[in-house]
Amino acid sequence: MTMYQNLIAGEWVGTEVSKNINPSDTNDVVGIYAQGSAEDAGQAIAAAKAAFPAWSRSGILERHSILRKTSDEILARKDELGTLLAREEGKILPEAIGETIRAAQIFDFFAGETLRLAGEVLPSVRPNIGIEITREPLGVIGIITPWNFPIAIPAWKIAPALCYGNTIVFKPADLVPGCAWAIVDILHRAGLPKGVLNLVMGRGSVVGQAILDSQDLAGITFTGSTGTGQRVAASSLPFNRKFQLEMGGKNPFVVLDDADLGVAVEAAVNSGFFSTGQRCTASSRIIVTQGIHDKFVAALTERLSKVNVGNALHKETHIGPVVDEKQLKQDTDYIEIGKKEGAKLAFGGEVLKRDTPGFFLQPALFTEATNDMRISREEIFGPVASVIRVKDYDEALAVANDTPFGLSAGIATTSLKHATHFKRTSEAGMVMVNLPTAGVDFHVPFGGRKASSFGSREQGKYASEFFTVVKTAYTLA
Ligand SMILES: NC(=O)C1=CN([C@@H]2O[C@H](COP(=O)(O)OP(=O)(O)OC[C@H]3O[C@@H](n4cnc5c(N)ncnc54)[C@H](OP(=O)(O)O)[C@@H]3O)[C@@H](O)[C@H]2O)C=CC1
Ligand SMILES: O=C(O)CCC(=O)C(=O)O
Numbered sequence: 001m002t003m004y005q006n007l008i009a010g011e012w013v014g015t016e017v018s019k020n021i022n023p024s025d026t027n028d029v030v031g032i033y034a035q036g037s038a039e040d041a042g043q044a045i046a047a048a049k050a051a052f053p054a055w056s057r058s059g060i061l062e063r064h065s066i067l068r069k070t071s072d073e074i075l076a077r078k079d080e081l082g083t084l085l086a087r088e089e090g091k092i093l094p095e096a097i098g099e100t101i102r103a104a105q106i107f108d109f110f111a112g113e114t115l116r117l118a119g120e121v122l123p124s125v126r127p128n129i130g131i132e133i134t135r136e137p138l139g140v141i142g143i144i145t146p147w148n149f150p151i152a153i154p155a156w157k158i159a160p161a162l163c164y165g166n167t168i169v170f171k172p173a174d175l176v177p178g179c180a181w182a183i184v185d186i187l188h189r190a191g192l193p194k195g196v197l198n199l200v201m202g203r204g205s206v207v208g209q210a211i212l213d214s215q216d217l218a219g220i221t222f223t224g225s226t227g228t229g230q231r232v233a234a235s236s237l238p239f240n241r242k243f244q245l246e247m248g249g250k251n252p253f254v255v256l257d258d259a260d261l262g263v264a265v266e267a268a269v270n271s272g273f274f275s276t277g278q279r280c281t282a283s284s285r286i287i288v289t290q291g292i293h294d295k296f297v298a299a300l301t302e303r304l305s306k307v308n309v310g311n312a313l314h315k316e317t318h319i320g321p322v323v324d325e326k327q328l329k330q331d332t333d334y335i336e337i338g339k340k341e342g343a344k345l346a347f348g349g350e351v352l353k354r355d356t357p358g359f360f361l362q363p364a365l366f367t368e369a370t371n372d373m374r375i376s377r378e379e380i381f382g383p384v385a386s387v388i389r390v391k392d393y394d395e396a397l398a399v400a401n402d403t404p405f406g407l408s409a410g411i412a413t414t415s416l417k418h419a420t421h422f423k424r425t426s427e428a429g430m431v432m433v434n435l436p437t438a439g440v441d442f443h444v445p446f447g448g449r450k451a452s453s454f455g456s457r458e459q460g461k462y463a464s465e466f467f468t469v470v471k472t473a474y475t476l477a
Contacts, residue, residue: 004181006034006201009047010194014040014201020178023090023321024311025356030088033177036202041169041210044198048140048167049216051195056137056165060114062191063163067111069190070159074104074151074183081151081182086312088178089150090320090359091275093313103155103183105442106459110159113461117164128477135468137165138242139218142211144204144232146224147323148278148381150176154183156442157221158197160463162187168197169217171208173224175323177201204228215239221458221466222246223280226379226451233454244455244466246280246447248379249407251437252400253283254422256393256413257291263434264292264412265299270436271410272385273307273363276319278327280452281408281430281438284385285369285376287396293389297367300387301347304363310354322359322382331382334375335364343369343386371399379405393418401427407448410437429453 005012014034022028036044074081082097091099119134143157154172161168172180184199200207208228211217212235219242222232229245236243253271255264271283288296312320322328328351335349349364361383369376369386376386390396400409400422409428413419419433429448430440440446445457456465 001032003032006036007184007199008044020088022087024358033201036200036207038210041200041207044169044200045214045216047195047198048169052167055167055196064111064114066190067107070186071104071107073186084178088176090312092317092320099152102442103151106155107159109443110163113163130475132473134471141166141168142217142220143170144208144222145172147173147175150179153223156459160467164467170199174203249280249452250403250405251283251408252285252287253410254396255288257289258414259412265303267436273383277383279438283437286387287399304347309360322361328359334380338366338375341373404451406450407452408437
């Protein structure tokens, strides 16, 4: 079997390896990937530092061409890369191909942004002085990504970092090195100079920690758990290092009495259970007003009974496996916690057997949940959601906002008044009306409030906030 190595200073290196296992079929080895060490991370950082002066001054056409070529190749290989993604992460094939297309679109967007770099020229308040405001690249960026979006999240961090002239040390999640390796290989062949993008696959406690401990990074952009995010923050402060964190969610989806039932049920199923609930934008708190509550629960349960859980590559599958055994245990532990807390398990929650050995879990729906239960306050990150019954819109809004997190929030309603009020008063970074809480566009800002996010927004032109630093220059005429 081919061994996929790390890319350090333009060379493929590495001898320590680990197996990438398919969660739909644990007999299927997706590939053999290098396991980097702390020394590898150090060499990668040194290579990125050495490459920074030239890359930060590189021409915008060179950057544009590399990002465009990368987008074109990802798009041309969308079925192959989507299949790799589905095999290593367990997302069903249409979702995996969709995520691959999204990665291509992100590279295309930032290829365009290279040609739109601009500054400002302002008069001074003093006579005969001109002022120029420009954005400069930050330096070496550490990119640490999670397993749940193995191609889109690396794309939305790598593409802007390169677009704005930074160099990179990239550590993908250990569970999903395949897509990470593939996009680094594409970028390398597209013509990136040596050392501009370095890939160090390996464990978070080893490679990730070495990145956190380095004084040579100008910034770290991270997506993953709250605990690791806090380590990124704590490690950055002593070095005065910029950091950007995208962490958990406990996103509310409100269903009002006047909602279109079909729209509400489809959005709730998508938000709570598609992608196996493994999205930080997933909704695991479905807050339903009393007039529609029973009808909604009956329709949602009926809809869930038609959902097929199985191998991510099979055509008839709607929901693939949980990513690994550890995450499956976390999900089933929370199902037990929910039962003990007094919520009613209205549907599912069984670990399922399929014709291949994998981590299959039937979607679990709790009813009679309250917002103070642990299943309503802590991120589960699996196909587990709870219905919380409320009196009216005002109570729904209060419950929706009563959470330590603030990533996304949704509402199903036909009332313009309530939709408008919810958009204005929701304490979330992204608000959806009659749409699932998950599934976002690639060209607009992504991020949340409270414990969900820290720092400036990712994606779209807002990404320049993190990946650049502003300079104000005064010239005597
Ligand atoms: N908001 C989101 O998008 C995500 C949230 N989560 C939440 O986090 C929980 C745990 O998932 P998990 O994958 O373990 O999340 P982590 O936060 O542990 O992993 C995210 C990334 O950080 C790396 N990492 C881990 N430890 C360190 C460290 N000490 N220093 C630097 N980097 C480190 C990981 O490496 P490695 O993979 O090698 O451990 C991975 O690349 C999930 O159950 C879910 O609740 C998880 C993924 C995404
Ligand atoms: O909802 C989406 O499409 C993006 C979700 C995401 O980025 C995440 O779960 O990390």
